[in-house]
Amino acid sequence: MPKNITQKIFESHLREQPFEGTYVLDLDVVMCHEITTPVAIADLEWREKDRVFDSTKIKAVIDHVTPSKDAKTALQAKILRDWARRHDIKDFFDIGSNGVCHAIFPEKGFIRPGYTVIMGDSHTCTHGAFGAFAAGVGTTDLEVGILKGVCAFRQPKSIKVVVSGELGQGVFAKDLILEVIRQLTVNGATDHVIEFRGSCIEALSMEERMTVCNMAIEAGGTCGICLPDETTVDFLWSFIKDDYNNDRDAAIADFKKWHSDPDAEYTKVIEIDAGTIEPVTTVGYKPDEVKKLRELAGSKIDQVYIGSCTNGRLSDLHAAAKVLIGNKLHKNVRGIVSPATPKIFDEALEDGTLKIFRDAGFCVTNPTCGACLGMSNGVLANGEVCASTTNRNFAGRMGPGGMVHLMSPASAAASGIKGELCDPRDLV
Amino acid sequence: MKDFGGPVIFLDRSDINTDEIIPARYLTEVKKEALAPHLLEDLEIDGFDPKGDKLKNAKVVVSRANFGCGSSREHAPWSFEVNDITVVVAENFARIFRQNMFNCGMMAIELSKADIDRIFELAGCSDVECKIDFAAKKMVFTGGGKTVEQSYELSEFDASLVEAGGWVEFADSRY
Numbered sequence: 001m002p003k004n005i006t007q008k009i010f011e012s013h014l015r016e017q018p019f020e021g022t023y024v025l026d027l028d029v030v031m032c033h034e035i036t037t038p039v040a041i042a043d044l045e046w047r048e049k050d051r052v053f054d055s056t057k058i059k060a061v062i063d064h065v066t067p068s069k070d071a072k073t074a075l076q077a078k079i080l081r082d083w084a085r086r087h088d089i090k091d092f093f094d095i096g097s098n099g100v101c102h103a104i105f106p107e108k109g110f111i112r113p114g115y116t117v118i119m120g121d122s123h124t125c126t127h128g129a130f131g132a133f134a135a136g137v138g139t140t141d142l143e144v145g146i147l148k149g150v151c152a153f154r155q156p157k158s159i160k161v162v163v164s165g166e167l168g169q170g171v172f173a174k175d176l177i178l179e180v181i182r183q184l185t186v187n188g189a190t191d192h193v194i195e196f197r198g199s200c201i202e203a204l205s206m207e208e209r210m211t212v213c214n215m216a217i218e219a220g221g222t223c224g225i226c227l228p229d230e231t232t233v234d235f236l237w238s239f240i241k242d243d244y245n246n247d248r249d250a251a252i253a254d255f256k257k258w259h260s261d262p263d264a265e266y267t268k269v270i271e272i273d274a275g276t277i278e279p280v281t282t283v284g285y286k287p288d289e290v291k292k293l294r295e296l297a298g299s300k301i302d303q304v305y306i307g308s309c310t311n312g313r314l315s316d317l318h319a320a321a322k323v324l325i326g327n328k329l330h331k332n333v334r335g336i337v338s339p340a341t342p343k344i345f346d347e348a349l350e351d352g353t354l355k356i357f358r359d360a361g362f363c364v365t366n367p368t369c370g371a372c373l374g375m376s377n378g379v380l381a382n383g384e385v386c387a388s389t390t391n392r393n394f395a396g397r398m399g400p401g402g403m404v405h406l407m408s409p410a411s412a413a414a415s416g417i418k419g420e421l422c423d424p425r426d427l428v
Numbered sequence: 429m430k431d432f433g434g435p436v437i438f439l440d441r442s443d444i445n446t447d448e449i450i451p452a453r454y455l456t457e458v459k460k461e462a463l464a465p466h467l468l469e470d471l472e473i474d475g476f477d478p479k480g481d482k483l484k485n486a487k488v489v490v491s492r493a494n495f496g497c498g499s500s501r502e503h504a505p506w507s508f509e510v511n512d513i514t515v516v517v518a519e520n521f522a523r524i525f526r527q528n529m530f531n532c533g534m535m536a537i538e539l540s541k542a543d544i545d546r547i548f549e550l551a552g553c554s555d556v557e558c559k560i561d562f563a564a565k566k567m568v569f570t571g572g573g574k575t576v577e578q579s580y581e582l583s584e585f586d587a588s589l590v591e592a593g594g595w596v597e598f599a600d601s602r603y
Contacts, residue, residue: 015603019584024603036501038458043596065456072456079458122500122524138502138528140595148603152585152595186443187494191523220497222523286443373452373499394447394498396470 002261005225006156006193009133009258013116015150024152028115028132030145032060033101036120038079040143052087053149059110060084061093063101064369069376099341099367102126102214102309106206107341109239113228113258118142118151123309123391124223125216129209130236131228131258133193136217153222158193159184160266163200165274170425172319173208174311174389174408176200176272177215178280182290183270190220192267195260200274201226206235207313214310215391218287228255279423281387281407285395293411293423301405303386304335304362304416305398308372311389311409312340317348320389320409321356323417323424328361330419335362336378342367360417374399387415429591430514430533433560434487436569438551441473444491445498446525450507452499460506467507488558489516490547496525496536505529515560517567517580519544530586531595537567537580547576562590 003011013025030053037060044050052058060080068074077095084092093104102123111117113131117124120142127134137151145151161180167173180194194216196209204212209226216224226232233240233251244251279293306312306320317339329335337357339345345367348354354364371378372390380386380402389412393404405421414424448471450463457463468478477483489508495518496504505528508516514534521529521536529536539547550556553572560567569576582590592598 018602019588021583022585035455039460039502042458047596047600049600070456072458076456076458120500120502122498124500136500136524138500138505138524138531140502140528140531144595144599144603147596148599150599150603154583186497187520187522190494190520220494220522373447373455375452375455392447392498394445395472396451397447400451400470 002263004158004195004260004264004266005131005227005258006133006158006195007264009114009116010156012114021155022152023155024150025116027118027145027149027151028057029110029117030058030142030149031101031105031117031119031124032058032080032142033064033121034062034076034080035064036139036142038076040139040146041079041083043143044147049147052089052146055087055089057149058089058146059091059105060089061098061101061104062095063098065376066098066366066368067095097342100309100312100369102210103312103340103344106130106210107343109236112236113232113255118145122217123214125221126210126214126309128213128216128223128225129206130232131226131255133223133225135222154191156193157191157267158195159189160195160197160269161272162198162269163196163272163274164198165200166203167200167274167277170279170410170423171277172408172410173204173211175277175280176274177212178282178290178406179272179277181215181219181288184219186218186286186288187220189216192221193223193225194219194221196224196226202229205315206231207315210313211310215287218391227259279408279411279425281405281411281421282393283405285393287393287406293407293421294426296421297423297426299421300385301333301387301415301420302384303378303380304329304333304412305371305378305386305388305390306409306412307338307340308369308390309340310391312338312344314344314347316389316409317344317353320413321353323410323413323427324360325356327417329416333416333419335360335416336365336371337362338365338368338370338377340367371398373397387412387421429593432515432535432562433558435485436488436490436556436558437482437486438548439471439473439476439489439491440548440551441491442493443497444471444495446496446501446504447498449496449504450501455501455503460510463503463507464510467511486513487515489513490544491516491518492544493519495521497522500524502528505532505534509534517547530589533590533592533594535590539578539580543578547578550574550576
């Protein structure tokens with residue numbers, strides 16, 4: 001029977017089916033951060049089961065509020081830090097070496113095609129960009145993952161989104177995924193994996209694929225997934241070349257075992273011509289409320305935020321810097337940029353990108369999730385509006401009474417210069 | 429197994445998200461009990477008061493589509509749990525929220541839109557009660573002299589999690 005990539009991963013990782021329709025999978029990677037893990041740790045201690053199934057398969061990072069802003073967040077960080085030390089978790093990233101989880105873990109080569117990955121974070125779907133099945137879970141699933149190395153899922157169903165053609169000038173992966181979410185709606189992919197296919201997806205870099213897969217959850221999707229190919233091999237090369245005796249072609253051929261079969265089944269197929277997509281943003285408080293930026297021109301903003309697990313990678317900073325170079329933020333707008341990992345920070349510092357941000361008037365902060373969920377480093381006041389490269393525009397998300405417009409880094413930069421929502425192609 | 433059933437509160441809107449159930453600013457708590465006063469604090473629906481008696485007394489929530497969308501935070505089901513709300517009935521749920529409910533030994537019951545509409549006909553009545561027969565998979569809503577009987581489906585896995593008291597208990601005995 002022909003199978004899609006997700007079905008192949010499920011089959012290869014199946015521990016058991018305790019009941020029809022329930023799949024308990026063995027996990028390759030269990031990722032942890034300081035917001036959702038401490039309660040799992042406390043519960044394991046309370047049950048006198050403070051153990052980990054395999055310390056090499058557990059990755060941990062302090063990223064949501066870092067450096068800690070108060071006693072409570074310092075305690076959360078401490079609980080995670082003490083636990084990582086106690087269990088000899090080598091891949092633990094503390095202040096100074098820490099970055100946004102969905103940026104730093106792939107950067108370290110932890111995610112490979114065909115892997116099963118969970119984390120107590122809804123944007124774990126990002127890692128499907130590598131051809132892995134990666135799902136956000138709650139603390140109890142995380143706790144069982146830490147203790148037993150398994151997680152239960154329903155029978156996988158997939159939606160295929162086929163994107164052909166090329167993205168136009170000023171149009172980015174973020175615009176593409178916002179268009180997909182607009183079409184699917186906020187629960188159009190619930191209990192489904194969104195499989196991204198087509199010539200446009202194949203032409204995307206790993207960073208762009210991560211941007212696309214990152215927002216699968218905003219359509220309710222369990223995971224976004226791309227088929228692993230040459231681009232995947234090249235991104236992972238320094239980590240995998242020994243496994244393939246330095247034979248790149250062998251790696252490319254091997255990754256094909258995770259490709260969907262031609263006649264695999266999908267609940268739904270959506271076809272999109274990338275050439276028809278324009279720079280867009282969200283309005284309102286749901287990520288499927290998407291409009292062309294040109295239709296919203298003139299709408300004032302107070303803050304620009306560039307960063308997050310969606311758009312805090314080097315190519316994102318470059319795209320924004322290209323718009324910002326030689327320009328200044330509008331006098332009524334403050335800008336915040338948070339490179340998503342220390343490596344990205346260093347590279348952007350060395351190649352002059354951060355200088356462009358500084359010259360434009362931006363505050364450069366350390367890597368952190370902070371402002372995206374209104375926890376630190378750029379929270380909005382009541383009534384304020386932010387042009388943001390993050391992934392969620394719920395009411396009050398970035399601060400009670402605040403409003404977030406989701407958009408690409410180039411659009412956010414253009415809007416910051418103009419002081420109002422602006423299509424990057426219209427900046428003169 | 430937890431207790432199920434009791435006074436009902438209706439939340440008449442789709443897409444109630446996890447930020448509305450428990451805002452991110454309270455995710456710095458490491459004890460579930462600390463979430464109790466903040467349940468649904470940011471939810472704005474006409475006639476709904478997050479500090480009112482209706483929510484304080486409720487044991488069952490009835491809502492519309494895509495309940496619990498957004499973040500993976502289990503703080504959302506915990507916020508219900510520490511307020512003695514152990515059942516949410518809706519047209520459908522975001523996957524992670526639904527799984528989190530059953531993982532905690534609570535119930536996220538999905539019904540058709542027509543069935544939800546029928547239950548919402550009681551929404552105007554004061555003191556709506558819901559009795560749940562777990563073994564028979566039946567709910568009986570009463571209020572304003574009216575009664576709505578409703579059967580529901582649970583997967584074998586979800587029912588087992590409820591009976592076991594949650595996923596940790598289920599998994600620990602099995603894996």
